Amino acid sequence: MLSTFHRLGFRRSVSTYSGLTSADFLKQKTNEPILEYRKGSRERQDLEAALDYYSKNITDVPLRIGNQKITNNLERKQVIPSDHRSTLARYTYATGEQIQEAINVALEARSAWEKKPLVERAEILLRAADLAGGKYRMKLNASTMLGQGKNIVQAEIDAACELIDFFRFNAVFALELETYSPISTKISTNSLQYRGMEGFVAAIAPFNFTAIGGNLPTAPALMGNVSLWKPSDTAVLSNYIIYELLEEAGMPDGILSFLPSDGPVFGNTITQSAHLSAVNFTGSVPTFKTIWKNVADNLDKYVTFPKLIGECGGKNFHFVHPSAHIESVAAGTARSAWEYSGQKCSACSRVYAPKSIWPKILEKISEIHKQIKLGDVRDGSIFLSAVIDDKAFERIRGYIDYARTGADGAKIVLGGEYDDSTGYFIQPTLITVTDPKSKLLREEMFGPVVTVFVYDDKDVDQVLNSVKDATPFGLTGAVFSEDKEFLYRARDTLRDAVGNMYLNDKSTGSIVGQQPFGGSRMSGTNDKAGGPHYGLRWASPLTIKETSIPLTEWRYPSMD
Numbered sequence: 001m002l003s004t005f006h007r008l009g010f011r012r013s014v015s016t017y018s019g020l021t022s023a024d025f026l027k028q029k030t031n032e033p034i035l036e037y038r039k040g041s042r043e044r045q046d047l048e049a050a051l052d053y054y055s056k057n058i059t060d061v062p063l064r065i066g067n068q069k070i071t072n073n074l075e076r077k078q079v080i081p082s083d084h085r086s087t088l089a090r091y092t093y094a095t096g097e098q099i100q101e102a103i104n105v106a107l108e109a110r111s112a113w114e115k116k117p118l119v120e121r122a123e124i125l126l127r128a129a130d131l132a133g134g135k136y137r138m139k140l141n142a143s144t145m146l147g148q149g150k151n152i153v154q155a156e157i158d159a160a161c162e163l164i165d166f167f168r169f170n171a172v173f174a175l176e177l178e179t180y181s182p183i184s185t186k187i188s189t190n191s192l193q194y195r196g197m198e199g200f201v202a203a204i205a206p207f208n209f210t211a212i213g214g215n216l217p218t219a220p221a222l223m224g225n226v227s228l229w230k231p232s233d234t235a236v237l238s239n240y241i242i243y244e245l246l247e248e249a250g251m252p253d254g255i256l257s258f259l260p261s262d263g264p265v266f267g268n269t270i271t272q273s274a275h276l277s278a279v280n281f282t283g284s285v286p287t288f289k290t291i292w293k294n295v296a297d298n299l300d301k302y303v304t305f306p307k308l309i310g311e312c313g314g315k316n317f318h319f320v321h322p323s324a325h326i327e328s329v330a331a332g333t334a335r336s337a338w339e340y341s342g343q344k345c346s347a348c349s350r351v352y353a354p355k356s357i358w359p360k361i362l363e364k365i366s367e368i369h370k371q372i373k374l375g376d377v378r379d380g381s382i383f384l385s386a387v388i389d390d391k392a393f394e395r396i397r398g399y400i401d402y403a404r405t406g407a408d409g410a411k412i413v414l415g416g417e418y419d420d421s422t423g424y425f426i427q428p429t430l431i432t433v434t435d436p437k438s439k440l441l442r443e444e445m446f447g448p449v450v451t452v453f454v455y456d457d458k459d460v461d462q463v464l465n466s467v468k469d470a471t472p473f474g475l476t477g478a479v480f481s482e483d484k485e486f487l488y489r490a491r492d493t494l495r496d497a498v499g500n501m502y503l504n505d506k507s508t509g510s511i512v513g514q515q516p517f518g519g520s521r522m523s524g525t526n527d528k529a530g531g532p533h534y535g536l537r538w539a540s541p542l543t544i545k546e547t548s549i550p551l552t553e554w555r556y557p558s559m560d
């Protein structure tokens with residue numbers, strides 16, 4: 001495989017901040033290193049310059065359809081959540097007609113793209129990875145920090161490292177798929193081609209991970225598909241920077257259209273097209289259900305059955321056994337529940353803790369809570385910043401106010417304050433409840449709020465069993481126990497309740513190539529982005545049998 005890249009002129013001369021290039025990656029298959037951004041370092045200075053630039057300049061984001069850059073209107077704004085009077089970018093919504101035009105352009109571009117050798121498409125992603133690691137790294141990080149409310153490290157692990165990893169691992173996993181060939185015999189030569197799907201893919205992205213925005217349209221494109229990319233309204237700028245770097249990496253016109261748009265207008269237009277081949281969605285359960293229902297309503301129209309891939313929400317748990325390592329429960333829970341304001345689909349939002357050690361855990365979490373700083377994303381010392389927008393602020397505030405009434409035996413133990421005068425700030429909050437069926441333990445809040453149910457130690461097995469089916473979700477969960485017999489029993493009991501399980505570790509932080517990610521039940525179709533089989537979801541494999549000895553006999557031997 002390496003020699004193929006060298007033959008194609010894949011050079012080492014690219015400069016990246018971490019020093020790891022795609023050429024190195026092909027030999028080592030390692031994840032993109034996370035930069036530290038210490039004060040005064042080169043990367044910190046460059047990041048601060050990029051933050052300064054985007055803070056002072058409003059960026060215009062066009063629609064991209066084929067070779068057109070459409071900048072009419074630009075009536076919509078992406079604001080900075082921690083300073084919501086400041087505009088980061090201006091953009092416009094694609095109309096239904098423009099989305100239809102993008103479908104036509106994509107269908108036109110599809111045939112030549114799908115016939116290109118996979119290695120040539122992979123090479124574009126590998127070049128894109130190097131651009132993301134070098135020239136574009138600070139643009140990606142600064143736009144993600146300002147637009148999506150991430151602190152330095154949260155932006156770096158997402159917009160730089162995870163994006164780069166998606167590009168590189170997807171490319172290599174796809175090339176590895178191609179190494180399989182079916183058995184051929186004396187009379188027939190058999191082959192399997194990982195053909196792209198007939199039609200177009202609609203890639204619908206969430207706000208919370210820039211890397212997911214980049215992965216949803218490009219993983220299908222790698223496999224020979226054409227994608228309509230609909231970014232989230234609150235991640236338009238960072239997603240467009242990915243579009244630009246892909247263009248620089250050699251992505252031809254028409255393969256990806258960039259279409260900020262009203263969700264229902266986009267959803268209705270793509271599901272009414274006979275040529276929809278797949279939806280690659282990441283976002284909330286209600287939106288995915290709407291899309292699925294739209295597809296069902298249009299089922300008689302389609303040329304091919306559209307594949308529906310959706311990664312959705314969660315109500316992720318930390319289950320603590322009396323033998324658990326207390327510091328690790330406290331640090332893991334504070335990190336998982338509060339970093340990025342609990343806006344990771346995998347964030348811990350419910351904890352089951354035994355009475356015997358809960359006071360010690362709470363003491364440690366309280367110490368952490370005292371040191372945590374909430375503030376503007378440009379302040380390098382913050383742990384978390386504002387939540388994404390006014391709707392999120394209202395939703396999370398509603399849950400905190402519910403807890404404040406004392407319903408379900410709720411008590412706000414840490415945090416509980418909020419203020420949206422400058423930014424959508426919500427303090428990291430910890431609530432205890434006495435009712436194990438409380439909605440605070442069942443519903444996804446998607447904010448920096450964790451709910452704890454303290455159980456009697458003698459009930460540990462009964463509580464473990466109840467966690468299994470306590471919510472409709474099945475995304476992530478963690479068990480903390482130094483008692484290995486219990487740890488593995490819990491792992492087996494909770495097998496259907498998660499797609500990613502953590503033993504003695506927090507429920508967030510999956511890494512491409514290390515923990516392929518996705519959940520089941522209402523958390524999604526569990527296609528494991530970042531894993532070796534993800535590419536298969538975007539192929540419509542074609543099997544070809546070529547016979548060298550003509551078939552002339554029609555009778556079976558048994559007939560004689």
Ligand SMILES: NC(=O)c1ccc[n+]([C@@H]2O[C@H](COP(=O)([O-])OP(=O)(O)OC[C@H]3O[C@@H](n4cnc5c(N)ncnc54)[C@H](O)[C@@H]3O)[C@@H](O)[C@H]2O)c1
Binds near residue numbers: 207232266285311444
């Ligand atoms: N499981 C995962 O891998 C994963 C990863 C990230 C986020 N998430 C989930 O995503 C959610 C947060 O993201 P969000 O707030 O951006 O989600 P969302 O459902 O509000 O929006 C997701 C996307 O769908 C679009 N949309 C809205 N209505 C639509 C319609 N009718 N048809 C087509 N598209 C439509 C939105 O504009 C946006 O681009 C949380 O529930 C989180 O758990 C899951």
Ligand SMILES: N[C@@H](CCC=O)C(=O)O
Binds near residue numbers: 509
């Ligand atoms: N891969 C991420 C979650 C993605 C969803 O938001 C994590 O596990 O931290």
